[in-house]
Every structure is written in structure tokens, then in C-alpha cells.
Amino acid sequence: MPGAAPVFATLDDWMRNAAISFSLDSPETLNAAIASVIAALGDSVELLGFGEALHGGEEILVLRNQLFQRLAEAHGYSAIAIESSFPRAHIVNEYIAGRGPASYEALQDTGFSHGFGRLDANRELVEWMRQYNADPAHRVKLRFYGFDSPTEMMGTDSPRQLLYFALDYLATLDNARARKFRERMAPLLGDDAAWENPAAMMDPAQAIGMSPAATQLRIETEELVAELQIRRPELVEKGGQDRHLEALHYATMARQLLNYHAGLAQDSSDRTARLLGMRDAMMADNLAYIVSREQGRGKVLALAHNSHLKRGKSQWQLGPHLLIWWPVGAQLAAMLGPRYAVIGSAVGVSEANGIGQPEPDTLEARLTALPGPARLIPTYSGQGLPATEIAALPTRSGSVKNSTYFPLTPASLTAFDWLAVLDSTSYSRGL
Numbered sequence: 001m002p003g004a005a006p007v008f009a010t011l012d013d014w015m016r017n018a019a020i021s022f023s024l025d026s027p028e029t030l031n032a033a034i035a036s037v038i039a040a041l042g043d044s045v046e047l048l049g050f051g052e053a054l055h056g057g058e059e060i061l062v063l064r065n066q067l068f069q070r071l072a073e074a075h076g077y078s079a080i081a082i083e084s085s086f087p088r089a090h091i092v093n094e095y096i097a098g099r100g101p102a103s104y105e106a107l108q109d110t111g112f113s114h115g116f117g118r119l120d121a122n123r124e125l126v127e128w129m130r131q132y133n134a135d136p137a138h139r140v141k142l143r144f145y146g147f148d149s150p151t152e153m154m155g156t157d158s159p160r161q162l163l164y165f166a167l168d169y170l171a172t173l174d175n176a177r178a179r180k181f182r183e184r185m186a187p188l189l190g191d192d193a194a195w196e197n198p199a200a201m202m203d204p205a206q207a208i209g210m211s212p213a214a215t216q217l218r219i220e221t222e223e224l225v226a227e228l229q230i231r232r233p234e235l236v237e238k239g240g241q242d243r244h245l246e247a248l249h250y251a252t253m254a255r256q257l258l259n260y261h262a263g264l265a266q267d268s269s270d271r272t273a274r275l276l277g278m279r280d281a282m283m284a285d286n287l288a289y290i291v292s293r294e295q296g297r298g299k300v301l302a303l304a305h306n307s308h309l310k311r312g313k314s315q316w317q318l319g320p321h322l323l324i325w326w327p328v329g330a331q332l333a334a335m336l337g338p339r340y341a342v343i344g345s346a347v348g349v350s351e352a353n354g355i356g357q358p359e360p361d362t363l364e365a366r367l368t369a370l371p372g373p374a375r376l377i378p379t380y381s382g383q384g385l386p387a388t389e390i391a392a393l394p395t396r397s398g399s400v401k402n403s404t405y406f407p408l409t410p411a412s413l414t415a416f417d418w419l420a421v422l423d424s425t426s427y428s429r430g431l
Contacts, residue, residue: 005380011366011389018378021371024062033376034070037418040378041341046299047291048077049329049342051306051416054405056353057425060345061121063374068301069128072142078298079290080125081145083305085113086253086286087161089146096129096144113148120429140297145290147302149282150257156264158195159217162254166224169247173238181224188217200264204271209261218258225251242293249289256282272318277325280308284331291336304328307406309342310415311381329415343376344416346408352427354401362396363408367421374422382414 008014020036022029041048050067052060071077082089091111094100101107104126108117116122126144133141150157163185171178189195190213200207208214228235228248236244260278263271287302294300307314307327314327332340348368349357358364367377382390390410399405412419 005384007384008386010386011393014385015366015370015377019367019370019375020377021375023373024059024066027066030066031070031074034067034075037343037376037378038071038075041417042338044338045341046295046339047287047302047332047336047341048299049302049304049309049332049340050420051304051309051342051344053306053345053347054350054353054355054399054402055305056402056404056428056431057345057347057350057422058121058428059374059422059425060347061119061428063345063420063422064303065121065125065128068125071299071301072132076298077301078140079143079145079294079300080129081147081287081290081300081302082116082122083114083148083283083303083308084116084146085148085150085157086146087150087165087250088113089144092126092146093144096126096133096142098130098134113146113150113152115431118430123430143294143297145286145300147283147286147290147304149253149260149279149286151260151279154201155196155198156200156261157257158189158192159221159254159257159261160189160192160195162250162257163189163221163224166228166247166251166254169239169243169250170224170228170235173235177227181220181227185217185220188213188220195261204265204267207261207265209258209263210265214258214261218255218262221251221255221258225255245289245293249286253282253286256285272321273323273325276314276316276323280314280325280328281331283308283328284335287328287332288335291339305404306344306416310344310412311342312411312415341417342415343418343420344408344412345420345422346412347422347425349424350399350402350405350426352401353405353425354399355405356397358396358407359394362394363412364396364421367419368423370421372421372423374420376418376420378418379413379416381417385413 020033022033050064068080088111091107095107104123111117129142132138167178167182194208197206228251263275263278291300309329310327311329311333313324316323329342346364348364390413393410395409396407398407
């Protein structure tokens with residue numbers, strides 16, 4: 001953020017002086033709040049993250065939609081990327097461009113992972129983008145991306161879709177060479193069900209990522225990546241730079257996904273934490289690629305869970321195991337520096353999600369006591385805030401229904417540039 005951070009004697013001073021109240025029902029207050037955030041972040045930001053305090057918060061998704069609409073209309077943003085499968089989102093982007101599927105229903109399952117296509121807020125976002133792009137007055141057309149790796153909590157995709165996308169591209173320019181790659185890869189891929197076996201997530205013996213065929217496929221994938229790199233000048237001249245970059249990225253993602261499958265097959269004490277780190281590294285690479293694709297067109301808004309987009313390490317208590325890894329936001333901070341900024345979110349109450357009133361003196365209790373029903377507040381990444389008072393902050397209790405809800409902690413004040421704090425949220429429509 002440009003300029004030196006103000007210095008506050010107490011947290012109450014910070015909250016009282018820095019918070020900007022708004023309402024989702026008042027475009028004027030929300031637009032003014034967004035303008036203040038964008039001005040404070042400065043011109044260097046090319047990728048703005050917006051974190052979810054939980055999956056299943058309706059008002060958080062409504063705020064996401066309204067935020068992106070305003071960023072697109074008034075602040076030079078040309079794309080949004082959400083925590084959904086990178087290769088699947090290509091179908092959604094075709095739809096908002098006026099091509100591909102004839103209706104949203106035709107893509108809501110194939111164009112999203114995690115079941116996110118069934119969320120009404122995602123439908124409303126996509127339909128708004130399609131309508132925006134259909135207006136000839138809008139010279140820069142909006143793009144939709146997923147940036148998640150093609151993995152699920154209880155399953156991981158076959159690398160087939162990623163590899164065949166790259167091979168289909170190569171076939172348009174050198175069909176004979178693409179055919180040779182495909183002939184070698186097809187028998188090594190085998191049955192997709194073996195790659196996507198959900199039992200592999202919990203049992204390394206069920207994973208095939210270290211089998212002789214998978215190991216040979218990793219070598220063939222390296223050869224494909226090298227082919228696209230070595231022949232870059234020729235392929236760019238024949239098919240254009242954008243198509244080459246896209247195909248190379250798909251091939252590189254296939255290599256990363258094969259490494260993930262190999263990780264699934266390894267039995268070690270840090271297996272789960274390593275897999276979480278591999279997934280977030282893939283997500284970060286996807287976002288860096290998306291930013292590069294949008295350069296010269298506009299900036300990018302990215303939506304994912306707070307625990308992905310935050311700076312610093314993430315941790316998750318899974319039964320007796322404390323899992324610690326570097327999340328997407330930490331990766332992006334290292335890769336993009338001041339070109340990356342992030343807004344985290346928090347909620348006071350959500351009966352539908354099993355979140356009760358925050359305990360006294362917690363960050364959520366103190367922030368929701370400010371004028372609302374929502375507010376944005378800059379954290380200055382902890383600079384200028386009273387360290388002793390922050391260290392003594394208690395952490396509120398979590399949710400009895402929704403395991404994806406993580407409360408704010410003192411570390412949240414260094415993990416995010418801003419916080420969006422809502423008094424309450426209901427359960428997401430369609431989830």
C-alpha cells in the first residue's frame with residue numbers, strides 16, 4: 001500500500017478511524033467503499049484477492065458479485081477467477097463470450113468443480129458477465145477463469161483433459177508430431193477411474209501415481225513441455241502467442257498434476273500437508289498465468305477461501321494432526337510482490353452455518369460493533385497497530401455445522417491488506 005501506515009494507540013482507535021461502513025442494499029455506500037480501497041491499494045495491484053471466511057456464506061458471494069461488477073465498470077478489471085477447476089472453467093468462459101453452451105444449465109456441472117455451478121450467486125455472476133459482454137459499448141470483454149487445481153478433497157482428476165488440450169493445440173500446427181505423442185500417452189493413461197479413485201486420498205496404496213505407467217507418463221509429459229518450449233518461435237508464428245501460452249500452461253499443469261498423483265502414492269508423515277502445499281502452488285501458478293493473460297486488458301479479481309489467499313503460512317487441525325503449508329497468497333506475495341493485494345472476510349453471526357454470537361473482545365465482536373451492517377477496514381498488514389493488544393486478542397469459537405469456517409486470529413491483521421466484515425450471513429442459495 002502506498003505511503004506510511006498511520007499509527008494507532010489502541011485497536012479501538014484503529015477501528016473507529018479506519019473503518020468504512022456500507023450496505024449490500026446501498027450501491028452508493030458500497031461503491032464509495034470500493035473506491036476508497038482501490039485508491040489506498042494504489043496502481044501497482046494487478047491481482048486482488050477476495051477471501052471467504054467460509055464456504056456457504058450467501059452474503060459473502062453477493063458482495064463478491066457486487067465488488068466485481070463495480071471493479072469491471074469503474075476500476076479497470078477485466079477478469080474474475082474463482083476457486084474452481086482451471087480446465088473446466090474454459091467452458092464457462094466460452095458461454096460468457098456468447099459461444100459454446102446454449103444455457104447455464106448446460107454448463108453448471110461440467111464448467112465448475114466442487115459443485116459450485118449449482119450456487120445461485122455463481123449463476124447470477126456468469127449471466128451478468130454474459131450480458132455485459134453482449135453490449136457492444138463494452139470494448140474490453142470480461143473473462144471468467146477457475147484457478148483451482150483439478151483436484152477435490154476426496155478425489156483427483158485424471159491428467160487426460162490437460163494433456164489432450166495441449167495435444168489438440170499441437171495437432172492444429174503439427175498433426176504428425178501430436179499423433180506420435182498421443183499414441184505413446186494413450187495406453188499409459190489407461191482408465192480415468194483408476195486416477196480418480198477417491199480411496200487414494202486416504203490410502204496411498206490405492207493411488208497409481210507411482211506405477212510404472214504413471215512414471216513413464218510423467219516422462220512423456222516432460223517431453224511434451226519441452227516440445228512446446230523448444231519450438232516456441234515456430235509455434236507462436238504459426239498459431240499466435242496466446243494460444244501457445246495457453247497450451248504450454250495446460251501441459252505444465254499436467255506435469256504438476258502427475259506430481260500430485262505421485263504424492264498421493266507416497267506414505268509419509270507429512271503426506272497431507274505436502275499435498276495441500278502442492279495444490280496451493282498449482283493454484284498460485286494458475287493465477288500468475290491468468291494475470292499474464294490479462295496484461296494489457298485489465299486487472300483480475302480472485303475469490304477463494306481466506307485460508308488460500310492469505311499471506312503467511314496456513315494451518316489446519318485435522319484430528320490429532322496440525323497441518324502447516326504455504327498457501328496461494330504466500331506464494332503470490334513471493335511471485336508478484338506489490339502486484340498482489342488481498343481482502344479477507346469475516347462474519348459476526350450465521351445461524352444457518354452454526355456460527356453464534358462472537359465472544360466479547362474477539363476481533364469479530366469488536367468489528368461488528370462498528371456501524372454497519374458491513375464495513376471495510378484496512379489492516380496496513382499490521383503496521384501501525386498496537387502489537388501488545390493484538391497479541392492478547394482471544395479467538396472466537398468456530399462453527400458447530402460448517403467445518404470450512406475459520407475465525408479471525410491476531411495473524412489475520414498481517415495476512416490481509418483489508419478486511420470485509422459482515423454482521424451476518426445466511427447459507428448459500430443452491431449449495
